[in-house]
Amino acid sequence: MRYAVFVTGPAGAGKSTFCANAVQHLQTLKRTVHWVNLDPAADPNSFEFAPTIDIKDLISLEDVMSELGFGPNGGLVYCLEYLLQNFEWLDEELGEYEDDYLIVDCPGQIELYTHHPILPKLISHFQQLGIRVSATYLLESQFMEDKYKYFSGVLSAMSAMVNLEIPWINVMSKMDLVSTRSKDPVSGRNGLRTRKDISRYLDPDPLLMGPSQAEGAEKPLNKRFHALNQAIVQLIEENPLVSFLPLDLTNTDSIERIVSHIDYTMQYGEDEEPKEPKDLDDGDFPDPE
Numbered sequence: 001m002r003y004a005v006f007v008t009g010p011a012g013a014g015k016s017t018f019c020a021n022a023v024q025h026l027q028t029l030k031r032t033v034h035w036v037n038l039d040p041a042a043d044p045n046s047f048e049f050a051p052t053i054d055i056k057d058l059i060s061l062e063d064v065m066s067e068l069g070f071g072p073n074g075g076l077v078y079c080l081e082y083l084l085q086n087f088e089w090l091d092e093e094l095g096e097y098e099d100d101y102l103i104v105d106c107p108g109q110i111e112l113y114t115h116h117p118i119l120p121k122l123i124s125h126f127q128q129l130g131i132r133v134s135a136t137y138l139l140e141s142q143f144m145e146d147k148y149k150y151f152s153g154v155l156s157a158m159s160a161m162v163n164l165e166i167p168w169i170n171v172m173s174k175m176d177l178v179s180t181r182s183k184d185p186v187s188g189r190n191g192l193r194t195r196k197d198i199s200r201y202l203d204p205d206p207l208l209m210g211p212s213q214a215e216g217a218e219k220p221l222n223k224r225f226h227a228l229n230q231a232i233v234q235l236i237e238e239n240p241l242v243s244f245l246p247l248d249l250t251n252t253d254s255i256e257r258i259v260s261h262i263d264y265t266m267q268y269g270e271d272e273e274p275k276e277p278k279d280l281d282d283g284d285f286p287d288p289e
């Protein structure tokens with residue numbers, strides 16, 4: 001069985017950094033793991049090590065922009081559509097290994113996850129190749145600094161989950177930066193956030209949408225804005241699809257925890273049966289002295 005984790009999320013969420021850390025962690029677990037770069041705009045100098053499979057070997061955003069005159073967003077869509085038309089390249093790159101774990105680093109354009117058909121088509125191709133898939137959606141902890149930005153992040157995660165319809169986890173990345181933040185936007189308190197403050201963001205508390213102490217609870221909201229907030233609160237309450245696992249790369253237990261959640265969503269290793277002695281080749285045993 002082969003496995004592929006699509007690492008998704010907005011630009012700068014920490015996807016490539018997470019991929020590099022996940023690859024290193026899986027290597028320490030002695031898994032055969034490959035990093036697949038699907039971002040045709042990725043700067044090779046920013047990679048900690050070279051990806052095994054790189055869309056830039058097929059097509060790069062730079063070439064599309066200079067040769068076809070596309071802008072960055074149109075060019076990115078063109079590159080990914082080109083990939084869809086050249087699955088034979090991808091199939092050859094993916095090879096036919098049996099126990100591989102692919103970490104697929106996706107581009108940061110949010111529209112790819114929320115409504116574009118490109119990623120669902122690509123994922124469906126992986127599934128047709130017999131690869132078990134899941135997705136990880138990263139939102140950076142900076143989103144917790146502004147509650148409206150945070151809820152737009154929650155809604156985009158929800159929309160991506162609905163668009164892709166595959167096993168999924170959400171991750172709040174860059175948690176190492178949280179303790180250095182000076183102010184909680186909800187309580188208005190200065191100083192470090194408490195664990196309770198943070199947990200309201202990891203498991204979205206719809207009440208965060210209400211006016212904060214800092215704003216003054218008595219401050220009247222614009223009526224239409226208030227109605228929209230209420231509708232969003234209701235949507236999140238009635239569809240509690242999104243919760244976030246915290247990722248702090250300064251803590252090795254944190255990446256281990258995320259990887260074990262990904263394993264769980266893909267049921268990693270469930271089909272592998274323990275080898276009976278009769279199944280082992282002679283070569284599996286050391287020669288008797």
Ligand SMILES: Nc1nc2c(ncn2[C@@H]2O[C@H](COP(=O)(O)OP(=O)(O)OP(=O)(O)O)[C@@H](O)[C@H]2O)c(=O)[nH]1
Pocket residue numbers: 010011012013014015016017018039046107108109173174175176177247248249
């Ligand atoms: N403090 C901190 N910085 C991080 C972490 N992860 C990534 N960064 C930084 O955030 C920036 C963006 O990280 P990337 O891994 O390139 O993010 P990305 O989501 O792949 O970015 P795009 O490919 O542009 O969408 C870089 O400067 C990283 O060094 C983290 O866990 N903690």
